[in-house]
Amino acid sequence: MDVNDPLSLLNFPDFKAMFRIDTSDVVINGNKLTANMTVNNYNIPYATKTSPEQVIGGVVGFQVKVVTALTDGQSCNMTMYNNLVFVQFVKRRQNDELNYVLKLTVPELDIEDKRFTSDDGIWHLINENKRQNYTFNVTVQLEVVPRVNSFASLHDDEELTDFELRGTDGSVHMHRAVLAAASPVLRRMLGGVWRETEEGCAEMPGTTRVTLQDLKNYLYLRTLPDTGVEELLLLSSCYMMPELEKRCVDKLVQNITPEKTLEMIEFAAKNKMTQLMLAVLDCVQSSIVRVADMRNHLQQPE
Template sequence: MQSSHTAMCHILVRFFKNCPKDNNTYSITLSSSKLSIAEKSFLSDDGTWHLIKEIDQVLAFDISVVMDTVHISSFEALYDDTELADFELRDEDGSVKVHKAVLAASSHVLKRMLSGSWRETKEGHVDVPGTSAQTLQHFKDYIYLRKLPNTGLEQVLLLASYYMIPQLEQKCVNKLVNSLTAQKTCDLLELAMKHKVNRLILAILEWVQNRGVEVKDMRSFFSSCTDNNCEELP
């Protein structure tokens, strides 16, 4: 893609599946010695054009792409099971019944907690402060069904980051970034910085760099904020 304002050439890539009935998730690793790119990874169907390089001239180059299937274990058959559910995720306003084996298979952090002598293992539940029963349900929906909600993704992202579930974290980031406005960009950047979600920080910066959101619009939003009272831009 040739920029109309400068002589810079922007090279972008988007990874998607041609078969809509393919429920597998794939990853690609992209490398190019000519472009000084080494093992840049992408997941399929994130819906995002990723800027991989800016160059000041159009030239011939070759790119190596390696594709792998991201193996996902399905626990859909256990989703509605309560008889064998042996653990709970709890918050102040409710709880969600789950299976320890499913949690352990989804997160090495949870596996270490559940296989050790932690208090939560003995009591059969873990308290997840700062979240909600709805967020916990969304979390269960993903680890059992691989489904993401249309709202409340920010809190699901924080859980994914806390329990170190990179695939869930990346999917939340992709979905959040794809619907950014100037105000949402500022709000999400604040959230990412506060909770040190580096994956989200980098995705936002890449989105702004690709002009998904204009810096001038973000500046307008910041200038409309006075005394911590921000008016939503039209």
């Protein structure tokens, strides 16, 4: 093949293969991506190869790019392949105000838990090598960056609390400022001429005291409960708290099973929880949960 002859390139058996990174064994489990990537360099003076975009957690797109240039070795008549390996992380949702940190591990390139933030498309250089052909395994872990929280010291305070959230079986006392900072819905309620503003309390229909306490723990301490996450997710959606919603969805799909998959799909559809539905479908599409296993569960006698 004559690399200087465009027709020769077009007649190459797989012309597109020269300009792509082969990606296989892709598994996306909630906020974690693993994949194998193979780079094959051909006798081309200069080439840029990219991998298919993988969307992690439904919120961040991830790609790898390799730029390769050929040079002649100075001490011998050998062709040298100079490879520059880049990665890119880009938010996929419009008006996404959350911040994400991604931990990248690529053992074959001597990279372990290298941290990046999602941004507007910057390509980050992660490796330089002189190999002609090579394969590497990529692991990416996505995390939501909690907003700076200065309310932890007020979690156990009782003297300064000035607002009450009333559930079906009890109430939880909180600070107006904390509620207003957490939710634009609650801010409008607390700052307006609502009855709740004057009375210093708000009824939370269908919400138990345990769920209200879980909400308080998250707003003050940024912690999530081990159980009852679905109820907390409903509150986060109702009161427009996207960071809490994202963390609840992530927790629900961490240990998903065929039985839980069916329950979550029903729950998400009933309550119009779009992000949860998409996260569950991602698990099915990635074969983390197999349709055959879901079918077997449905066919079990009651």
